[in-house]
Amino acid sequence: MANTEVRRLSCNRIVTITRQYGSGGHEIGELLAEKLGIGFYDKELISIAAKESGISPEVFEAADEKAGNSLLYSLSVGLYNYGNGFSSSMGDLPVNDQLYILQHKIIKEKSESENFVVVGRCADYVLKDKENVVKIYIYADLESRINRAVERKDIEPARAKQAVLKADKNRANYYSFYSGQKWGQVDNYDLCINTTNLSAELAAELIIDYINILDKK
Numbered sequence: 001m002a003n004t005e006v007r008r009l010s011c012n013r014i015v016t017i018t019r020q021y022g023s024g025g026h027e028i029g030e031l032l033a034e035k036l037g038i039g040f041y042d043k044e045l046i047s048i049a050a051k052e053s054g055i056s057p058e059v060f061e062a063a064d065e066k067a068g069n070s071l072l073y074s075l076s077v078g079l080y081n082y083g084n085g086f087s088s089s090m091g092d093l094p095v096n097d098q099l100y101i102l103q104h105k106i107i108k109e110k111s112e113s114e115n116f117v118v119v120g121r122c123a124d125y126v127l128k129d130k131e132n133v134v135k136i137y138i139y140a141d142l143e144s145r146i147n148r149a150v151e152r153k154d155i156e157p158a159r160a161k162q163a164v165l166k167a168d169k170n171r172a173n174y175y176s177f178y179s180g181q182k183w184g185q186v187d188n189y190d191l192c193i194n195t196t197n198l199s200a201e202l203a204a205e206l207i208i209d210y211i212n213i214l215d216k217k
Contacts, residue, residue, distance in 0.1 A: 012132045013038075013115055013211055016123040018175075018183070019138040021167035022145030022153070024195050024203065028138060029119045032204040039116035041107070049102035055095070063095040065120055066170060067177035100178055120171070124188060125179035134211055137189040138203070140196040 015032060019025020026042055033040035046064055050057040093101070100122075107118060107126050111133075124135040140148075145164050149155045155163050175183035186192055191210050193203050 013215075014111055014127060014130065014133045015117045015136060015207065015211075016127060016133060017117065017119045017136045017138060018124060018189065019119065020140065020145060020184070021164050021171065022148040023138045023140040024148065024200050025138040026119055027200040028193075028195070028203045028207075029117045031200050032207055033117040035204055035208060036115070036117075039110070039114055040118075041110075041116055042119040045103045045106055045118075045121060046099070048106050049099055052106070053098065053102060055098070059095055060099050063099050065174045066096050067173045122175055122178050125175070125181065134191070134207075134214065135189045136207060137184065137186070137192040139184070139192065139194055141194075144196045 013036075015029070017025050017029045017032075019028075029042065030040050043061075043064075046057055046060045049055075050060050103121050104126050107121070107123055110116060111127055111130055124133070127133045142161070142164065146160045149160045149164050150157050172183040175181065181188060191207065193206060195203055198206075
């Protein structure tokens, strides 16, 4: 990634990024974190969760951002309290639920001590009660997302449209399952950015400008 000037935050901020597949959300988030000189979490959360649980990163990778089927059971045994029974009860759950609960825990813990950018994983919902969170939604038209999937994700052109729509559906199901809210609903976010005709660099700068405006209020 190109060198960028670090622009320090004037106050504590956490940025969550929800993104359509192929809209450039990961790249924007990574660039934003570099520009602000703060942490960045996307797939990094899988590695952290794997270390905490002893489960293979490859197993978690396959389950990442896919809805489980036993969240009500998770709630019933009190896992969200992260008490003494948390680790011992985890083995009874499907891998999807284990990963979500661990990532939920990790995001909450990190939000108490650091500024960072986090992509996906219902982070906007997980941190909904924190006042210093800026919630961003990244989207683009279907054609540009298909083109990006072909160019940057090595997806065959013949199946690119199907892959993009399937990925969006999986993300929507995941978000709905664990948050009970509709994925991509504009009133869940502070700022929605259409990247159809916008580079990752400009999108990151736009988010920084928005944060600066908030900090001056």
